[in-house]
Amino acid sequence: MNRHHATGIVMAFAWMVLGFLALPAFAVVPISFTDTRYLAMPDEHWSLQHWRAFLSNREWHDSIWQSLWIACVSTLGAVVAGTLCAIGCWRASSRWSERVRTAMILPMAVPTIVYALGIYRLYVDLDLVGSAIGIVFAHTVTGLPYVVLTVSASLANIDPRLEQAARGLGASVGQTLRWVIVPNVVPGILSGAIFAFIHSWDELIVVIFIGGRAFFTLPRRMWDGINDNLDPVIAVVATGMILFTLLVLSAELALRARRPRS
Amino acid sequence: MLSPVPEPLVRFANVRKSYDGTVDAVSALNLEVARSEFLTLLGPSGSGKTTTLTMLAGFERPTEGRIFVDGEDVTDVPVEKRGIGMVFQNYALFPNMTVAENIAFPLRVRGVSRGEMNSKVMRALSMVRLDGFGDRRPQQLSGGQQQRVAVARALVFEPRLILLDEPLGALDRQLREQMQYELKHLHQRLDVTMVYVTHDQVEAMTMSDRVAVFSTGALRQVDEPRRLYEAPASLFVARFLGESNALPATVRQHDGGSCAAALATGETVTAVMPVRCAPGSAVHLVVRPEKILLGKAAQASPNRFAARIAEVTFLGDQTRLRLVAFGADDFIVKLANTAGQETFAPGTEIDIGWQAEDCRALAE
CATH class of the missing domain: 2.40.50.100 (RNA polymerase II/Efflux pump adaptor protein, barrel-sandwich hybrid domain)
Structure with a gap:
């Protein structure tokens, strides 16, 4: 077989895999324009009726708003805690700091449903089920690994002598952190923030367990909608979510492209 | 009448350093650096020269013994309070700052006013012949230029003492020779005390008023380059220099x-x-x-x-x-x-x- 041929086959396979990965997510886009009254592809013509229904539905708006602020606040928490943790581990760089870093990644490694069950048990005792602080805290903790990972990756590229140089030139630990370390890991912090945000934005399982009656984030309202009735508005919301996520991800990509290479 | 013996700027008194508790990286070190002197710590890798510099800078604490700077015991003084300028082998310039911001850094952490900061940075830039380079990023400069920025950053706040840790190690031979003379002339012009670490004997001989030769954690001999060469006190020194x-x-x-x-x-x-x-x-x-x-x-x-x-x-x-x-x-x-x-x-x-x-x- 000639080489050109082989490359063609590999390329075709690669595109198939890529399509298999990405395309199912986009199936909701035509469904959102369906003219039927249930979740299905457009039957005779495309219609905007479900988009109109979505735009005039307060429940969905409340959910968007709820998802948005929970994601923002828990991202903030995850960024601050995760960045400090990563920098601390980097500075200490001992056997123990390696263990701490591994422990920080646990929320990502443990199956979410197991994790959610554990949090639920704890929150029942603490009376935090259905509370804002409870959800924000859970999302902060589960968003933490993303920040720790990306900031640690950024730190790995920093010359440890930069800190020595700063201290040697008279900077206190705080000044060194503020003027030298943090500015050099900003790309890592932003990437981590974006991932932590997306994580909270589409997190479902934990919210199902601890959301109680007060918290219907966007994913949870979709889930309930699918269970109760097959309202095509769900496809509209899903399309919106995909668009929003793509937007955030491309911001992350653009950020990475701009990162100066030394 | 006897004039009082001037207090040396730096004094190591019976300093010992062990990282692991069994092997001494530096042992029984007694060494003085005179004011305005250019002293080089010379030795092969693992000889204790860098450990000695690191202790003087304050990054490491001696296991035993005391270190005095200007008559003051600085053994327990943290790095940032010692007021010592430092130049690293790999320059250690801050990549997130421009050249001018890098040089201004020691002034900024000391709360120097903006106007004074600008004029001092300008002066430091011209001292290392980099006028007009203030707005560049360190990554845009050549190795030699980056090293000059590192030197300017170390002397801009007029420290009593500047430590240089193999600052020319990463440069090619020709540039290294040129920088040796530049450093030597800066030292003469500024009347500052410099302690320089290198494993290159030619570098040590070119620049130093005195050279301290180290091997396996011990100071073997301290003397002027000519006397070290002509009158080595041990076989090690004779073999290491020339x-x-x-x-x-x-x-x-x-x-x-x-x-x-x-x-x-x-x-x-x-x-x-x-x-x-x-x-x-x-x-x-x-x-x-x-x-x-x-x-x-x-x-x-x-x-x-x-x-x-x-x-x-x-x-x-x-x-x-x-x-x-x-x-x-x-x-x-x-x-x-x-x-x-x-x-x-x-x-x-x-x-x-x-x-x-x-x-x-x-x-x-």
């Missing part, structure tokens, strides 16, 4: 500062003995390759031996001969390329010799 012919011998008798020693091949040699060794003890007789007399000149010298030329290498400024002598074939002679210098051919039998004061008997 080239040496070292002939194993046994002390027969000694008399004040000189001795008679027998070579393994039987000949007896008269040599200078800086550190007294008892008769019967093993020493090395050390002669610099450029001090060897050949042919007629050798016949008039008190130490005269037969040899055969094994190899002749012309190096431009000098010619290097490898001789078979004293039962080995690695005796080196260097001849300067001067007018009327004889030429030699391999295989020639020749007399070699040296003056007694050019040969030193040194213990291992």
